[in-house]
Amino acid sequence: MLAQAGRAPADLTGVAVGTGPGPFTGLRVGLVTAQALAEALGVPAHGVCTLDVLAAEAVALGAVDGPFVVATDARRREVYWAAYDAAGERTDGPHVDLPASVPVDGRPVVGRGASLYPEHLGGDPADPIGPLDPSAAGLADLVVRRLARGDDLSDLSPRYLRRPDVHEAGPRKSVLT
Template identity: 55%
Template sequence: MLLLAFDTATPAVTAAVHDGTAVLAETHQVDARRHGELLLPAIDRVLRAAGVDKHQLTGIAVGVGPGPYTGLRVGLVTAAALGHALGLPVHGVCTLDAIAFQARAEGLAGQPFTVATDARRKEVYWASYDADGSRTEGPGVDRPAELTPAARSVGAGAVLYPDAFPGAYGPEHVSAGALAGFAAAELAAGRELLPNVPLYLRRPDAQVPAAYKTVLGGKAVLPA
């Protein structure tokens, strides 16, 4: 197994190569405004660092969110294009599940916890996990005050709203290495991953104005 994994659902642009047992190379850069500019160079770096030619890959794992529309679609479109060009299967992974996988590896194994990332608009994307790391609730998008999280929480959303998420713990953003590790474990166990379809959970910020009307007969129809 040689998986190329990447995620653009959070402010982090992260990519990794995983051989089914361990991460061979990983890169991680936090920049919420440059996903489209940073992703392909990041993929090139990890392939070179791992000494892997893209034609040796056996699959692609990509974070499908939840996340903001603009950043998330960069990863999904890139995964679809690479999968088509190289004839590879594309496996979707809930970004919150990847963060949970990483949190357990870093010390939260054996206890329930909540993962929360920043959804903007004073909301968070969230999911809850039991002591075995299985998702029990979510993913969802809500205001922090409307949630009853577990005693321990991880993710940038938990750090941003400490009053609502006591016991906030790292990591804040997803790691492509953790995403790849989660995907490799699920595939090795014979479990299916998600399709390469975005988990937006809400409508995009940019919307057609309510008063907008289409052009008919070559003339613009203005709102009354």
């Protein structure tokens, strides 16, 4: 990506990363990679909610003009979602729920969740509202804007909205009983 932009790693002044919500393993890998890259380059790492990136992109594209919801695929027939005002500032969430449980209340829904569950989220798979997935450019743009207004983006804690599928092993069972 740097080569395509005609840049070198030394040109970077920071590393931007989405903090989720997202799948447990993928989110951990992305955050650790961003932290390692930032550490190796001696630059700060900045994290933002991935749903906020989609919201900012939808506002920038003019895809929404009032309050709206962002919903992405959480797998297991669920969606990660958050509500936003017309300026793209989060007013509720993030949450993980069944699509039928998301309080859409007539608001447009941005993101892949609307295309996956149009019967509950009012999306049209053939004509989505705004981007379906966050882009690297949208992430970078949001981080730059939030840093310019003085936001602290140093928290790279993952936004896990459900417990991991892996559980600690219980006591061993006797094969003799």
